[in-house]
Amino acid sequence: MATNYVQNQSCQWCNQPLIGSQKLSNCTNHIICNKCKINNRSCQSACPCCWYINVSEFISKNTICPVCRSNIKSNVETSDCYHQHKHCACCSSSGCILCKFIQLRSWVNSSFDDLPMDIKPILVICDDWEKKFEEELQLKTNSLIGFCERQDSSFMDIDESSPVVQSSNLLKSNTQTMESINCPICLDELGPPYTTLSICQHSFHDSCIKQWIQSSGKQTCPTCGYIYGLNKGPQPPHGQMIITYISTPLSGFSIEQYASNEGPTIEITYTIPSGIQGPLNSYPGQPYTGTVRKAYLPNNSEGKYVLQLLRKAFDDQHIFTIGKSATRGLDNVVIWNDIHHKTNISGGAEHFGYPDPTYLLRVRQELADKGYK
Structure with missing residues (x-):
């Protein structure tokens, strides 16, 4: 029986065609095949693309060295690895956990559960960072919910005779505004510094678009797919x-x-x-x-x-x-x-x-x- 593939779709982690009988990951931001789901972990997310983006944000925000995993002190010199992750200058770039994690996408014939034992520690460390990222996000969400509840309770004191605001146009305006100021990759507010791509004019955080190009291996716009350059091939460097x-x-x-x-x-x-x-x-x-x-x-x-x-x-x-x-x-x-x-x-x-x-x-x-x- 011939294998059916989902037309024009491929897994955004392993870049292999999606088989029609497979169910896509519940991730709303990426298309991930079943094989590339991260199973049996304590995190809510099972998407490796989300893990990479989230963990990159977590260690950057908390100034954690991705090599030695200690906090980088403000007076310590730093260096950047191949994928622009900042680490202690005394640590070797070759030991960057995030770079090693992104390299796992090349194991196209293996699920995360089937990786060799010497590679699984990379997954364990990133699992811990992803879990801490989700905990911080949950705390932020809880604070926002509490604020909204307090705002809602204050509205109860409004006179019922007050004019009713028509909500349809207001909601449309809010939606358009949110789309215009949010980074399409991380969905956070698009404040400076940000990059606007020259042809399609879509805008992203500087760090987000750099991570997108480095992690996907594609010089394309994440929103519309416009190709800006050729990808590097599998030929070894330094020839x-x-x-x-x-x-x-x-x-x-x-x-x-x-x-x-x-x-x-x-x-x-x-x-x-x-x-x-x-x-x-x-x-x-x-x-x-x-x-x-x-x-x-x-x-x-x-x-x-x-x-x-x-x-x-x-x-x-x-x-x-x-x-x-x-x-x-x-x-x-x-x-x-x-x-x-x-x-x-x-x-x-x-x-x-x-x-x-x-x-x-x-x-x-x-x-x-x-x-x-």
């Missing part, structure tokens, strides 16, 4: 893309004029060092094996244009990914990421070389599919 020229021409291309320090063929040397997998890879926190790859393009106008697109894709970390090598049979190694390269200068298409009359057209289409045109 190099070196361009040189060789004197051997490529079969199938006429030689065009080139500079005296160049040659008829462009040689690209990619170097990706070994390291630790990040949140966009299959096994975050696990080691991977790097690689050195060479690729070739004709040094003509079309080849130079493709080179420019490849440079942009490399800088945005889309040329490589981490997975299983089909040729070597090894797992957790750096491999190509669906943008085909010519790794030989001869041998034809069957040997990943030239001549191949349609290669430049095909690779441009592959680059266009990733947003590089």
Whole structure:
């Protein structure tokens, strides 16, 4: 029986398609699949997206270091981790609990209950922070209810002969005002500092929109979905893309004029060092094996244009990914990421070389599919 998916919807935590038979989380702010619900916890919220936003707010408001979990004193120097969480300067950014929590979204095949034992302490700590956030919110709500009750009791003294206020227009006005001054992400009052996106003109707290972009991996407006930029890909950082020229021409291309320090063929040397997998890879926190790859393009106008697109894709970390090598049979190694390269200068298409009359057209289409045109 074919699997039915909810059209145009995906889980906002794991980014996987929502299966039609699944029930969405009771969270009103995010679409979360059943697998990504946080079950068996003492908190009211079961939404990991809400946990991240709430806990970020809690530790910021209470000046708690997300690494050592102690209060940051006013006279202590601080630093920011990769996701801009402020921590003690003496603590290592790599130990940030919130950064580790957001990396859990890469475990797309595991529920929170099935995470390895060495990762579950992250969940326990965030559970404690989320619970304290909810307790503070409940205290604030109780105070507000008490205030409203006192206001209501004072209204009982009003003369019944007083004019009755028409409520329909008043409610409409209040609703419009609340929409205009509330941050759509945290729903709190939109006071300064705040950011207004340049195209769609939707406004958010500075911290909220930064957290949205960092946690979702998408440079999009949370309200309307307008795309402002390309996402970073799964390619490990700190790689190099070196361009040189060789004197051997490529079969199938006429030689065009080139500079005296160049040659008829462009040689690209990619170097990706070994390291630790990040949140966009299959096994975050696990080691991977790097690689050195060479690729070739004709040094003509079309080849130079493709080179420019490849440079942009490399800088945005889309040329490589981490997975299983089909040729070597090894797992957790750096491999190509669906943008085909010519790794030989001869041998034809069957040997990943030239001549191949349609290669430049095909690779441009592959680059266009990733947003590089």
